[in-house]
Amino acid sequence: MTAESKKLDQLIEQARQGKQSPQPERDLWGGIEQALVRSSRRPLQGFGWLWASAACMVLVVAGLTFNGLQQTEQAGVSQTQLLLTMLNQQHQQQRQLVLTHYQQVGWDGRSEFVKHELEQIRASIDEVSEQLMQEPSNQQLWQLLQWLYQKELELLESQFKETNPLQQV
Amino acid sequence: MTVKPIRQKLLVDPDKELVHRASRGDMQAFQQLFERHYKWVYALVWRLAGASDSAHDLTQEVFIKVWGSLAQFRGESKFSTWLHTIATRVAMGELRKNKRWQHIRLTGEASYAQSMTYEPSADLSELDKLILRLPEQTRWAFVLHCIEGLRHEEVATEMGIAIGTSKAQVHRARQMLEEWLTDDG
Numbered sequence: 001m002t003a004e005s006k007k008l009d010q011l012i013e014q015a016r017q018g019k020q021s022p023q024p025e026r027d028l029w030g031g032i033e034q035a036l037v038r039s040s041r042r043p044l045q046g047f048g049w050l051w052a053s054a055a056c057m058v059l060v061v062a063g064l065t066f067n068g069l070q071q072t073e074q075a076g077v078s079q080t081q082l083l084l085t086m087l088n089q090q091h092q093q094q095r096q097l098v099l100t101h102y103q104q105v106g107w108d109g110r111s112e113f114v115k116h117e118l119e120q121i122r123a124s125i126d127e128v129s130e131q132l133m134q135e136p137s138n139q140q141l142w143q144l145l146q147w148l149y150q151k152e153l154e155l156l157e158s159q160f161k162e163t164n165p166l167q168q169v
Numbered sequence: 170m171t172v173k174p175i176r177q178k179l180l181v182d183p184d185k186e187l188v189h190r191a192s193r194g195d196m197q198a199f200q201q202l203f204e205r206h207y208k209w210v211y212a213l214v215w216r217l218a219g220a221s222d223s224a225h226d227l228t229q230e231v232f233i234k235v236w237g238s239l240a241q242f243r244g245e246s247k248f249s250t251w252l253h254t255i256a257t258r259v260a261m262g263e264l265r266k267n268k269r270w271q272h273i274r275l276t277g278e279a280s281y282a283q284s285m286t287y288e289p290s291a292d293l294s295e296l297d298k299l300i301l302r303l304p305e306q307t308r309w310a311f312v313l314h315c316i317e318g319l320r321h322e323e324v325a326t327e328m329g330i331a332i333g334t335s336k337a338q339v340h341r342a343r344q345m346l347e348e349w350l351t352d353d354g
Contacts, residue, residue, distance in 0.1 A: 004347040011296035015316045020294040021212035024225055028211070029203055032232045036196060039237070101194050 080136040084129050091149045098156050121152045184248035192239040203232055206252055213253070214260040216312040219301050227263055231256045253317070257327050261309065299349050303342055310338035
């Protein structure tokens with residue numbers, strides 16, 4: 001092996017280890033972020049699965065709960081609490097995902113009307129959840145909870161659609 | 170230190186959680202992934218492109234493409250390995266398109282490489298300065314095989330050439346670089 005060959009191997013090894021690699025001379029994230037935000041301004045077709053999954057989750061859990069709790073009434077209360085907590089956590093994650101998305105595209109959530117509506121829906125969710133603790137086998141209450149979750153997400157989206165044209169200006 | 174995805178030995182993907190969050194629309198998580206990986210992605214596309222201006226755009230293009238493709242990432246390989254493949258393909262795809270365009274624009278000139286007036290920065294390593302002088306196809310094969318650690322079969326697939334051609338290009342690159350090292354030494 002020649003001296004040049006050895007030296008080349010050393011230089012290659014240094015490059016492999018990232019020593020003195022070429023580095024960007026300007027910020028790159030800003031341009032990427034703008035491009036991503038622009039692409040996400042398109043209609044939120046992607047959120048259909050969110051609602052569908054939420055609805056399915058509630059229905060499946062409600063069905064299981066209905067059957068299971070009929071057999072084990074004693075354990076039913078704690079199971080219902082657990083299920084409600086799980087459902088609420090899942091919904092909060094979905095809600096946060098929607099909110100994060102809207103904030104990224106410029107939503108600031110300033111509408112007092114929507115804020116009031118959201119508060120009402122949240123209060124209703126709490127009420128229905130409490131009632132479900134008393135009546136865990138009430139199928140209609142589970143469906144109402146599902147409907148409320150969905151309405152909250154729809155309301156968040158509607159606010160974005162209303163304010164979006166102004167943001168464009 | 171730059172992390173080379175090809176040589177990572179750990180079984181657990183350190184990016185798993187961030188990838189999961191990013192694939193659900195969390196842009197902050199995606200930004201963290203960007204911060205972890207952009208340096209080696211930039212170095213890779215810079216070496217493939219052979220010029221810093223295109224490397225900036227290409228790096229951005231890579232991450233935009235990754236964001237759009239996250240849903241397709243199944244986690245069968247590490248995220249960094251997947252990112253490496255995307256970076257290589259985006260860079261070479263764009264460079265091929267640009268080359269075609271340059272070829273039309275520069276009709277009558279001997280080659281695109283000869284028309285380049287890019288001045289290497291003083292901050293560059295000795296190897297990177299020399300890499301810039303390699304012909305494009307030779308440089309790609311050398312960078313992917315010798316620096317990025319791809320096997321000749323993989324280089325051949327990425328470049329759309331025969332395995333033997335990849336070996337020949339790497340051999341040629343080494344000869345040219347050794348010769349230049351002698352001259353410069």
